Amino acid sequence: MVKTWVFAGGGPSEVKGFLPFLRKQFAQAQFERKTPYYQKPGARPGANGPLKLWGGTGGELANRIVRQLRAALNRGENYDLILVMDDLDCHVAEEREKLFRDTINAVLGEFPDMQSDRMVIGFAAPEIEAWLIADWSNTFAKDLDFRAHHGAMRHCLASQHNVSFAEPENFSTLDEKKDACEEKLSALIMEAALDEANVHYSKAVHTPRLLQEMLVPAVIGKCPLFRQWYRELEKFIPQEQ
Numbered sequence: 296m297v298k299t300w301v302f303a304g305g306g307p308s309e310v311k312g313f314l315p316f317l318r319k320q321f322a323q324a325q326f327e328r329k330t331p332y333y334q335k336p337g338a339r340p341g342a343n344g345p346l347k348l349w350g351g352t353g354g355e356l357a358n359r360i361v362r363q364l365r366a367a368l369n370r371g372e373n374y375d376l377i378l379v380m381d382d383l384d385c386h387v388a389e390e391r392e393k394l395f396r397d398t399i400n401a402v403l404g405e406f407p408d409m410q411s412d413r414m415v416i417g418f419a420a421p422e423i424e425a426w427l428i429a430d431w432s433n434t435f436a437k438d439l440d441f442r443a444h445h446g447a448m449r450h451c452l453a454s455q456h457n458v459s460f461a462e463p464e465n466f467s468t469l470d471e472k473k474d475a476c477e478e479k480l481s482a483l484i485m486e487a488a489l490d491e492a493n494v495h496y497s498k499a500v501h502t503p504r505l506l507q508e509m510l511v512p513a514v515i516g517k518c519p520l521f522r523q524w525y526r527e528l529e530k531f532i533p534q535e536q
Contacts, residue, residue: 297324297532300367300374302360303331304352304381305423312503313380313423320511324376324532329363330356352381353391353474357398364402368409376413376531380524383420385469385476388520392416415531417524424481424498425463426521427505428452430513434505444492451487458483464518 303313310331317326331351351359360379379395395416403409419425427434431449435441441448452458456478458466467476481498488496515522 297321297375298373299324299326299376299378299532300364301326301328301330302356302363302377302379303328304356306331306498311499312506315503316506316509317378319507321528321532321534323534326378327374329367330359352384353386354394356381357394360395360398361402364399365405368402368406374413376415378528379414379416381418382422383418383520385421385467388418388420391418413531415524415527417527418520420464420518420520421466421476422480423502423506424484425466425518426509426514427502428458428460428463428480429517429521430509431460433508433510433513437508438501438505440494440501441488441492444494447491448484448487451491452483456483456487461517464520 299317301314301317303310310328314326314328317324356379364377377399379399381391381395383391396414399414400411403411431445435448436445438445449460453460458480463480466480467478469475470477481496481502485496488494511525515525
């Protein structure tokens, strides 16, 4: 088993959906979530607890990686592979990758026995719902809550919000003031679901469920950044024969 530490940005989708997705695809790996993590309200930074979910992306995630990675290594824990996954949120992938790689290497430099070359850094662009868009026919089109109205939802997203079902990673552009995408893909899905299907789309409920139905080949064909990190992960984790 390849012991893999996972540092993920974001919130409920990543906690409830991303790790089960990884475990389904890579049975030869043991995935251990280091972030996000739960923290009691009012607790000091770094305290563990079951109530409040810490998320964060970009620089916030990088700072959290420093804390959590250093703490784990100081406890004598070890890993075979480090996986970082973050919502790109319309930022430049190469710049974000350098941020995370430099952050991890700086911490590993304090522990000479750790391998700095065993890491994979990936992005959901602009956010994880792009993967669901890429394989619409196996996610929204088949889901009990959406299948009766998925065609209307798809038309709404494409015609009113310029969502590309062939290249969903290219959605929106960076708003410098917000330091995020001008439009949130997940918010538009929520809007389309409510308007066309009368369903309240939930990132905490629906996104994890749909991730389990998503077929990797469909996403690989439409999402280059997904393909990049997924293929890299395959190099480190042997597939079942």
